[in-house]
Amino acid sequence: MDETPESTNASDHMATLQPLLEAEPPSSASSQNAPTEKPDKTSGKEGKASSKWLLFLAQWGLEITALALSLIAFGLMICLLFHSADEPISKWNKTYISLNTAVSILAGTSRACLAFAISMCLSQDKWNWLSGAAQPLVDFDRFDAASRGAWGSLRLLRSCVRRPHWTSMGALTAIALLAFEPFTQAVLAIEGKEVTLNHLEYTKAAHSSNGLLGTSGNVVKIGRSTRLDGASWDGASTGVSAVPFPGPNNTTMEFMARRFSFNIQEDMGMKAAIWNGFSPFTAPQNLRPAFACATGNCTWPIFSSIAVCSKCRDMSKYVTKSTGPVKFPSKIYNSGAHGQEWMLEPGESLPGVSNPSPHADLRNGRNFTFIKHEIPQLNLSISNYNGSPHCQDLFQQCPDTYLSARVTTNPGQTLGFRNLSTLVMAIQYLASNETWLDNRTTWENTRVSARECALSFCVNQYHDVLSQGVLQEAVASSWMDREPDSYTNNDKDVKAFMKYTNHSLDMGTQLAKLSDLQIKIPYGDYKRQAPILRQQYFNITHPTIIALYNVLSDGFGIIRNSNDIKDLSRPYSDVSTTKLIYPALGVGQPNAGLMSGLGQSRDITSTINNVALSLTKWIRDRELETSPMKGNATRMVIITRVRWNYLWFPGASLISGIAFAILCMWETQKLKNPALKDSILAALACAPDEGLRLRLKQAAANGKLQEIGRKVEVCWEEDDEFVQLKEKNDDQPSV
DSSP, rough: OOOOOOOOOOHHHHHHHTTTSSSSSHHHHHHSOOOOOOOOOHHHHHHOOOOOHHHHHHHHHHHHHHHHHHHHHHHHHHHHHHTTTOBGGGGGGGGSOHHHHHHHHHHHHHHHHHHHHHHHHHHHHHHHSSSSSEEEEHHHHHHHTTTTTHHHHHHOOOOHHHSSSSSSHHHHHHHHHHGGGHHHHHHHEEEEEEEEEEEEHHHHHHTTTTTTHHHHTOOOOEESSSSSSEEEEOOOOOOOOOEEOOGGGEEEEEEEEOOEEGGGGGOOHHHHHHHHHOOOOOOGGGGGEEEEEESSSSEEEEEEEEEEEEEEEEEOOOOOOOOEEEOOOOOEESSSTOOOOOOOOOOOOOOOOOOOOOOHHTTOOEEEEEEEEGGGGEEEEEEEESSSSSOSSSTSSOOOSSSEEEEEGGGGSSOTTTTOEEEEEEEEEEOOOEHHHSHHHHHGGEEEEEEEEHHHHHHEEEEEEETTTTTEEEEEEEEEEEOOSSSOOSSHHHHHHHHHHTTTTTTSSSEOOOOEEEEEEOOHHHHHHHHHOSEEEEEOOHHHHHHHHHHHHHHTOOSOOOOHHHHHTTTHHHHHHHEEEEEEESOOOOOOOHHHHHOSOHHHHHHHEEEEEHHHHHHHHHHTTSEEEEEEEEEEEEEEEEEEGHHHHHHHHHHHHHHHHHHHHHHHHHHTOOTTTOOOHHHHOOOOOOHEEEHHHHHHHHHOOHHHHOOOOOOOOEOOOSSSEOOOOOOOOOO
């Protein structure tokens, strides 16, 4: 029976050769002697096409599978990263492997499969490389080395420099695969992220936080106030009193007072807040408003609330300095409520210092020199005898004055706050530097600070964040604009009195009933921030303002809550403005506890700011249960952050590797070369002739194998049975 070969074509015969030459090809002689059959044209074309595809898959199936696996693994890694981005890392606690492990496995699989395909294609390219023009034999060695790793790929690039070819893309990709997995590992990062709790989650947290739920409810809240009503009338009938005040053209006007300052029921929280603010031991961090947050991490929307603001301005430019001698009066007599007073003889005068008390001086008939610092516009001064301070402590009589202050509730009596329509109180002061108090400088070389500070009602816009139990509060905006038609009375005489007082909030001790004080947010700001502000007008009741003045005035030695006719009949100017010094030893100054707080402070500006913060805390805390600002509780979770920019390198390596493999397969098919790849048996089958082998043996023995490899040029040509590496005899330049 005759044997029918698959094809009589020599090139087709070579294409059936397997990489390891497991099947011995039929001899060319048998192929030539066997009869051929001519199949039907249509079925022959289909069979030939099918045979080609089957042959192609048989030759490259493993590499195609590797490329597919590499692409699938990389795609799965992208999908896994996409679904894990910004998700809590705790989601992986229930799995047997971590996210990092899963990404590492997929990245390693993708890299290994891609490296295998590139290695096989580089092995095949050494045959394709020699299929055309003759090339140095060393190229064959370099391709073989490149199929084994990055170092060999570096060697191969030398050949690609001499003969530019797309094979260099495969060599570069093989080198780039060294950084494939490190880049994929760098894609993952972890970071903390605040997650907002829903109502049910917060309720559970509140139940587990030491009974907080029972006292503060299951709502995240912080104090705010949109209407301050911190005092009330006592309801007693006090009669009517005519209050005279200067009118225009040197006339005297009067209004009918139907209320008095002692008719107010005060809020103890207000009084405590004021005294706490003036205390030198109070720190700003202790004056934060009350809040309820079970998790210790909460946020609130930006909101507005009534507050008390403080602002200080330097008055140094108004200060004048003078000096002069003084001779003490020669006599003292015991008289009056203060026990001792100077007895002035003709030509004598009181000492020109802030504290002229004989209790403190007791230097009858002696001459001294003093220096005075004065603000003439305010009739405010501080002066001491030249030299070192005389006070060793505050338990002995001495004339030293550390602080001289003027307190007023009338904007017209200020230098820098005349237009502040919500002014509560201005404190103007001259203070000696601490270097004199510490006996480090003499009085004539001591610097004196001059400032004017104002406390005023305001509306603040707050941005509050509670982090790890610590409240961080920022004031985004602040307004102090008084609504002109508020805090008034329809009586024309009352309106005239308000004009006389420069529209001060303080009417003194004899009062007319006024409407609420309204602070408004300017229309432009309100319109621009309407969704955030929610409210344009904020009210403060008249009794609240009276109670505030009662506490402040009492603290500075001006008694307002007395029903003594002598106290009630004092003119407005006497109760709206007063001057005080500290320590005022022996002067007989009214008991002014708040002045002591200022005098003992090392930073008066900060102390006045503490007063504003303390009053603001009281204002907001009293509304915590009735009209708080509600917020959201958060908790910190560790999430997975995917840094996508690190994936460009592995992605580019994958694309270039696949492109290189496709080009290699295409070139092999185009050249109709067998897919010998890395088969050592195929290399032996294609061995050069005996003469070249002997030369290579001699070169190897002499250690000149690389040298002869550069000089000898070979090509891959067909012989009678199979292809063979043949030396080209033409002289060619070496590499």
